Amino acid sequence: MKGWRCAAVVTLLMLVSAVTDPQQRLLFAEEVSSQPSETASASVAVLSIEQALLGIQSDDAAVRQASATFLIEKGDAGLIPKLDDIRAEGSRIVRQTIKPVVDLLKNKANLTNESPDFRRSAAADLALTGRVEAIPYLKEAADKEDVWWVRYTMEESWHLLELNSDDPAVRLEAVKKLGELRSLNSLSTLKELIEAGEQSEATEQQKELAAAGRAAVERIETWSMWAGVLETLFRGISLSSILLIMSLGLAIVFGLMGVINMAHGELMMIGAYATYVTQQAFIAWFSPDVFDWYFPAALPVAFLTAAAVGWVLEATVIRFLYGRLLETLLATWGISLILMQAARVYFGDLTAVIAPQALRGGAQVMVGVYLPYNRIFIIVLSIVCVVGVYYLLFRSNLGMRVRAVTQNRNMSACLGIPTRKVDSYTFAFASGLAGVAGWALTMVGNVDPGLGQNYIVDSFMVVVTGGVGKLAGTIWASLGIGGLNKVIEPFTGAVYGKVFILLGVILFLQWRPSGLFAAKGRSADA
């Protein structure tokens, strides 16, 4: 490393002196390449960059490196196209020499990009290049930076680069600073430093560095453990919110109406396809500027489409099967197969919804905790849905009628409640909720005919565990199952995580067959 650096400095000096001395410059140009320098009459600065561009293609490794260093120091993003041209034609060695130059120049330019994401990426990439030349750019950029997370990355990167410094004091300072920053990215390098310090032939400096490294690593690891706890918590809530939003509709249909609706997943699928169709309509008829609005526009479309399908389903099939659990199960399962195959035939397997800009990426709330926007969105949506359902069921006229019919159908009919209408509205509303779930799920997963199948089992699990017929039960069950799943998964892996959750649910139902909250529904009365 050091030897190379000396050689590079010497060659750089040669190059600089070559620039100043015309006689030598000519010699050097001939040495670098047989091509005559066409821009000999141009100004000195341009000439040296030209020369470096030639030098980088040289067969001599020292000349190549010197040219590369020169380009990194003096070059800017304007050179990238030229370098790319050289790279396209160059041999493997030339390509390898050019790559770090291009990367560095690109990242240097990106440090002042308009988008914070670009600036942060550039800073992170500069740290990976390991080139100390980048430190001043990073410091300069960090001074002007006003997004804390980007500034943090810049600081982290320049301290990481300082670990490569020749000055032991700078290195020591960098290690301490990285510990203060709780830099997760420095962990592997710090551990290497500690290892180096533990070896018997380690110098005093290395030992000192290792001691500082140990303190820093401890700090970082404690921090990252707590950050991990927070992230796990968030993941648990996020999975719970997905489970909740899927099960809400089912809780009404299964819990209140006593219908095992196996086609509930397909109603979700319909919501997802409604979103897809809305997107396609926006692509076809509206300007790309308003494209992102397709997503909010798809919400009513998804709700109404699914509700309409649910209404038809209720009117044609399910109304004849009230109170006959097994038959509703079989009939709706058949319907789910028909709907699935229909979607496969009509849409094919290859469809996708493009997430609107606002739901891409995430927010860095603190060091080590990064929360994706789409997940936050679904959490908020599920809360809104729960509140909405609560008000509809317990604070509105329709809700009162629904509950009355649930508790005693005949009595309600005698009191003049149109039970048939209540049934069909309730079913349509629950189907609409499934459509909303499908709409939201397009942000995390697929839009394909099997979408409903992936979720239906989980939804039933939530509703049954929560206690049939109880909204609160559904909420607690989804929180419990989602949270537990995410707590178990890091230790056991995804496959066994699922197995343990299923076992847990089975055992729980052995202990409390009617779920978390006991049922008082039509099925309980029967």
Place this chain on the structure above:
Amino acid sequence: METGMPPCTENLSKTEESTTDSGSSRREFLSQSGKIAAGVGVAALLGNLGNYALSYAASGPPIKIGVLHSLSGTMAISEVSLRDVVLMAVEEINKAGGVMGREIQPVVVDPASNWDLFAEKAKQLLLQDKVSVVFGCWTSVSRKSVLPVFEKNNGLLFYPVQYEGEECSRNVFYTGAAVNQQAQPAVEYLMSPEGGSYKKFYLLGSDYVYPRTTNKILRAMLLAKGVPPANIAEEYTPFHHQDYQTICGKIKKFAAGGGAAVISTINGDSNVPFYKEFANQGLRAEDAPIMAFSVAEDELRGMDTTALVGHLAAWNYFQSVDTPQNKKFVANFKAYCKRNNLPDGENRVTDDPIEAAYFGVYVWKQAVEQAGSTEVDKVRRAVYNQKFLAPGGTIMMDCCNHHTHKPVLIGEILKDGQFKVIWRSKGLVKPEPWSEFTNPEKGCDWVNHQGTYQKK
């Protein structure tokens, strides 16, 4: 009849008189036209027979081949394209005069993504339809299911998909890649300075035989190359897994500090949630590129590719391969799909298994012509060392192990769902059904040995 008819006949003949001059009765008319019709029919039949006999005398009866790909169920998404391309190859060959002057007649069956049905349909093709060769299967489990049928009845199967190896059947020709023709070079590339000198590898796959075997081999290879076990992580998710939060969080920790790559053998519909979550958690292709072995152009078609751009895939062929024969192949395939009103028509794309299925038909044709017979034993011997100018470049069948020498390519995913080729192997890579890392003592050879043998 006779007595009851006259008035009627009179009536009719009256009306007929008004329209025609002949004056013939209806019965006569009927019987006459009947005779004519019969005559025409017999003549046509005779002509047909004659034609048939003529063609038979010239070149023999058509050669039946079987096409055994799922056209419904979960695997239909991938396998339908293979049926399409096999039928296209058949159409091309027939147009150019068939095999040894004989027409190819494809028998298409639908095993419906049901592994037991695969064996049943294979039996039907071999015993009932008596096909000379079968082109089919996608998943390893379907191949394992038909294997005993082909071996018992001495059939011939061309299998066009990359797979985990550790198989050496006398009745199967593998035109897809073995592990050393896809996964191994891909990981070696990532370890090379050109590929980014990655030092840490996160092996992530769906939970079934292909990812598990592939990762077993890759792990052995990485350990042999001096990668410490702490730098290798291995994880599996169930089929249709949707929630990749925890795994992406783990990858983020694993990749902190740089130098990490993800090797993905995730299959099917889990890919979308995985790539989406990966991007949404702030991970970029620069932090940790995902090298995928099960994501090709056909899967990317219609996918939202924004989250995938910059990630990598390793195959033996990409639609973007720049050869004249590939341009023609891609154009022909699109035209074929449009002409036959197949779903998506012109927007269809080609990919590695599609290419492998396509050249499989031609390799078989060349072998039949060289052998001068469709008999399985003769054809098998003729397939060895057979060369063909496939769309992706010349390929060669191995002399002995029933696999295919192919080039290895690594591509970067572009926004339009196509791949930019960023690396290509020097020449063809020799297939190794038994990996040198996990089964160094085993070899596969049907010429000098009886299939799988112990190397000394």
